[in-house]
Amino acid sequence: MTTLDLEAQTTQNRSTLQRPVPGERLKLPLAPALEQRRLQCYVLLMAMDGLMIAASVLGVSSLLHTHVGSAIRQLSLLLPFYWIAALAFDAYSMQVLTSVRFSRRRALVSLVASFTTLIFLAFFAKASDQISRAELGGNFLACTMMLFMARTWVQPLITRRCGPTAQNVLILDDGGMPVRIPHAWHINARDHRLVPNCSDPHMLDRLAMFMTNMDRVLVSCPPERRMEWAMVLKGASISGEIIDQTVVSMGVLGARRINDTGSLVVSAGPLGIRGRAAKRLMDLAIAGGAVVFLAPLLLTVALLIYLEDRGPVFFMQQRQGRNNRLFWIFKFRSMRVAQLDTAGARSASKDDDRITRIGRFIRRTSIDELPQLLNVIRGDMSLVGPRPHALGSLAGSKRxxxxDPRYNQRHSLKPGLTGLAQVRGFRGATDTEAQLSGRLQADLEYLDGWTIWRDVQIMFATFTVLVHDRAF
Structure with missing residues (x-):
């Protein structure tokens, strides 16, 4: 847990947290992550709905003394129909977690849709004469009452678990118009020395600590600093917004209204929770298996590196990852210990005198990158994504x-062991600005059209470029 001196009192109290006072220590992250809690509440609602429907159908069957087999057959169709309808009609959505009235209404709509589907299915299967109208009507009424009561009872539990808004909202005041939103964190950027400087990786890391676990970040700043904040938010893998009061009067598409305040939506995380879960499961399965399978090779290379000059096996360097956070990347050391370049200011060249004999081989065959499988398992990286660059890297003579001001947008996803740019041949040193532009364009294209099948295609394509003449 990171802490900073609280130099100025925040201007708004959150109902779920005590209001900090001057002189206290401000703990970062500001708020606990709510994404997993929301997911747990959705699962709870699904399970509770299923239990209430099952109890209603079986209870009506018992009261009417109908055959229990008929009730079970109805239940086996009704439950899947209800859950499908509930997902389609937002019965498990953010608004359900914050409004009991909306929650009950969505449950009722889903119940009507599922019973309607059941009736049509029975009609077309010519089995409607086997369904008792009294039993069907009783089931509907009982399910409605039980769902209404259950969703009312569970709402206080959801509020305690996720808070009154079920999301964490951060408002950064950088000298713009004053904005007050209930239950949001209000932070004065100047009091905490927060500056939208995309040229300073450590400042980006500091900003990322404030944004950690936030679902939305709103920035209120003068017009001349909006572009700088927009570039920071675009690389933060978060729903970021710039406050602009003119949005309300102009009715701009792609904007949001918060009470009487308008904001321009400038960024959103490229992957939803299901996409991130699928990507993470694939990363763990493949990276974990690869470490076990490649263990003999990894141990042999490590031994050869040590025997050549008795130096450390691994080379560790700070890189910038998802949400602009800094992390340590692992590589097999391929250069002499005394000439290691941890800042990455000098790119390796074809006849680089810093590279060892075993280092030249492992760089040409990309074996030096294999320890990054550990970064994948740790969660710093993914198997596929934009490659992380050294902080001091240059394209020609420029950072x-x-x-290109769009460069930091690459940080909205975890960096990858391989990526679309690499399989297209954009590898090795960036001697010119044009070489960086081609690499960046491929990375942005990957961010815009992510699918798990595309990741699989890129991984297979990577095997064709493991050995390449740009690996110095």
Missing amino acids: FWEV
Whole structure:
């Protein structure tokens, strides 16, 4: 847990947390992550709905003394129909977690849809004469009452678990118009020395600590600083917004209204929870299996590196990852210990005198990158994504972010062991600005059209470029 001196009192009290006072220590992250809690509440609602429907159908069957087999057959169709309808009609959505009235209404709509589907199915299967109208009507009424009561009872539990808004909202005041939103964190950027400087990786890391676990971040700043904040938010893998009061009067598409305040939506995380879960499961399954399978090779290479000059086996370097956070990347050491470049200011060249004999081989065959499987297992990286660059890397004579202001958008996803740019041949040193531009364009294309099948295609394509003439 990171802490900073609280130099100025925040201006709004959150109902779920005590209001900090001057002189206290401000703990970062500001709020606990709510995404997993929301998912747990959705699962709870699904299970509770199923239990209430099952209890209603079986209870009506018992009261009417109908055959229990008929009730079970109805239940085996009704439950899947209800859950499908509930997912389609937002019966498990953010608004359900914050409004009991909306929750009951969505449950009722889903119940009507599922019973309607059941009746039509029975009609077309010519089995309607086997369904008692009294039993069907009783089931509907009982299910409605039980769902209404259950969703009312569970709402206080959901509120305690996820808070009154079920999301964490951060408002950064950087000298713009004053904005007050209930239950949001209000932070004065100047009091905490927060500056939208995309050229400073450590400042980006500091900003990312404030944004950690936030579902939405709103920035209120003067017009001349909006572009700088927009670039920071675009690389933060978060729903980011710039406050602009003119949005309300102009009715701009792609904007949001918060009470009487308008904001422009400038970024959103490229993957939803299901996409991130699928990507993470694939990363763990493949990376974990690869470490076990490649263990003899990894141990042999490590031994050869040590025997050549008795130096450390691994080379560790800070890189920028998802949400602009810094992390340590692992590689097999391929250069002499005394000439290691931890900042990455000098790119390796074809006749680089810093590279060892075993280092030249493992770089040419990409074996030096294999320890990054550990980064994948740790969660710093993914198997596929934009490659993380050294902080001091240059394209020609410029830093990467100086060549193209869109560069930091690459950080909205976890960096990858391989990526679309690499399989297209954009590898090795960036001697010119044009080489960076081609690499960046491929990375942005990957962010825009992610699918799990595309990740699989990129991984297979990577095997064709493991050995390449740009690996110095």
